[in-house]
Amino acid sequence: MDELDRAIIDRLQIGFPVCERPFLEAARVLGTTEEELIARVEGLLRDGTLTRFGPLFQVERMGGTFTLAAMSVPEARFEQTVAAVNALPEVAHNYAREHALNMWFVLATETADGARDAVRRIEAGTGLPVLIFPKEREYFVGLSLASLR
Amino acid sequence: MNVGRLDSLDRRIVQALQEGLPLVPRPYDAVAESIGATPDVVRQRIAAMQVDGRIRRIGAVPNHYRLGWIANGMSVWDVDDARVDELGGRVGALSAVTHCYLRPRRLPQWRYNLFAMVHGRDRGEVANKVADIGRVLGDAARAHDVLFSTRILKKTGVRLGAAPPEGSPAGDAGPATVPIHQPARAGSAQG
Numbered sequence: 001m002d003e004l005d006r007a008i009i010d011r012l013q014i015g016f017p018v019c020e021r022p023f024l025e026a027a028r029v030l031g032t033t034e035e036e037l038i039a040r041v042e043g044l045l046r047d048g049t050l051t052r053f054g055p056l057f058q059v060e061r062m063g064g065t066f067t068l069a070a071m072s073v074p075e076a077r078f079e080q081t082v083a084a085v086n087a088l089p090e091v092a093h094n095y096a097r098e099h100a101l102n103m104w105f106v107l108a109t110e111t112a113d114g115a116r117d118a119v120r121r122i123e124a125g126t127g128l129p130v131l132i133f134p135k136e137r138e139y140f141v142g143l144s145l146a147s148l149r
Numbered sequence: 150m151n152v153g154r155l156d157s158l159d160r161r162i163v164q165a166l167q168e169g170l171p172l173v174p175r176p177y178d179a180v181a182e183s184i185g186a187t188p189d190v191v192r193q194r195i196a197a198m199q200v201d202g203r204i205r206r207i208g209a210v211p212n213h214y215r216l217g218w219i220a221n222g223m224s225v226w227d228v229d230d231a232r233v234d235e236l237g238g239r240v241g242a243l244s245a246v247t248h249c250y251l252r253p254r255r256l257p258q259w260r261y262n263l264f265a266m267v268h269g270r271d272r273g274e275v276a277n278k279v280a281d282i283g284r285v286l287g288d289a290a291r292a293h294d295v296l297f298s299t300r301i302l303k304k305t306g307v308r309l310g311a312a313p314p315e316g317s318p319a320g321d322a323g324p325a326t327v328p329i330h331q332p333a334r335a336g337s338a339q340g
Contacts, residue, residue, distance in 0.1 A: 001215075009216065012209035018196050020188070021174055038172050041209070045169075052210040054170035055195070057163060057307040061203040062155045068252065068264075086303045094302035097223065099294070101259070104223070108307040131258065137234065137251040140241025 001049065004032060008040055009049070057108075064110040066092070068133040069119065070101040071126070078102075084125045090118040101131065155203070158186060162194055167308055170207070212301065218268040221298040222275040224282060225261035227254075229289045233263055239285050240265050245278035260292060272297065 007030055017025045023041075024034040032040075044050040059066060073081045078096075085091055085105060094105035109115045119130045155163065161184040171179040181191040198204040213221065228236060233251060240263065241249035248266040265282055269275035279295055 009209055009211055013211065014208065015206055016208040018177065018192050018207065022176065023174060034174055038174070042172050048212055049215045050209050051212050051304045052169050052306055053172070055166050055207045056205040056210065057167070058202050058205045059307050061201065082302050089308040091303055092306055093304040095298045096300040096302055097296040097298050099296045131255050133252040135250050135252060137237065139237035139249040139251070140246060142247040
């Protein structure tokens with residue numbers, strides 16, 4: 001990752017224009033060309049530095065819900081459980097964590113029923129109980145993390 | 150269906166974009182073409198979704214491990230219910246905290262009600278930041294723990310279903326509730 005990559009990540013985490021030639025507009029701010037910027041973003045996605053490039057949707061503003069959920073998965077069954085959980089399109093992200101509850105994921109669904117249904121399918125598919133932690137209040141959500149030198 | 154603020158055109162736009170913005174010089178034109186709308190209307194709809202918060206932002210979503218934020222700790226706290234609202238706001242205001250939520254306890258397995266996500270270059274840095282949170286909470290916090298992440302298992306973001314659930318209004322902009330463009334899901338390129 002060079003200086004331009006870092007600048008792209010830091011700048012484009014904050015936002016991206018909505019206009020006819022947004023890469024051209026962003027490239028001007030970054031001091032590069034449209035073609036180079038597109039190639040860099042492609043490269044950062046390909047090598048996994050970026051996981052996505054595009055809009056972040058807030059399903060709660062569309063009437064939907066985000067639900068944090070956790071499971072305690074035996075180590076011997078961890079990989080098969082990851083596959084079963086991740087197979088649901090409702091699972092927006094999923095992290096392994098060091099705790100008795102060692103798998104934490106977020107369900108993004110268009111309805112509260114959708115979240116309950118996804119939990120039932122995961123429990124049926126894995127044979128493991130799912131604890132859910134619906135958000136009661138949001139005190140803060142940050143938008144970005146800077147790339148470190 | 151309670152997606153009152155997502156008519157059929159919005160929905161087609163969301164679906165066309167959920168795998169990401171096309172990496173071409175005119176990405177919104179490409180989206181417009183794929184769903185049979187005009188570029189101007191697509192850009193207007195996207196801008197409107199940003200204004201009302203249905204789109205939180207548009208841009209790059211990094212793998213924070215790759216940026217050097219190696220240590221990711223979900224700090225969780227058992228905080229006095231009478232004081233958690235006041236204190237949650239103060240914890241969220243700490244620069245080290247990227248997300249801060251109140252969530253239900255699940256006794257007996259889980260006694261914690263305040264969740265504050267902390268990122269750092271290493272676990273020591275996270276531990277220092279967690280100590281800062283502890284000082285803010287003081288004696289209102291009866292116990293806490295830090296759950297470090299060891300692996301990202303999935304990070305794809307929101308995926309809407311291919312069509313609105315039964316009973317959804319058709320909306321005011323599109324010809325039908327059935328989307329023209331149905332994005333690929335499993336196995337699609339996703340960085």
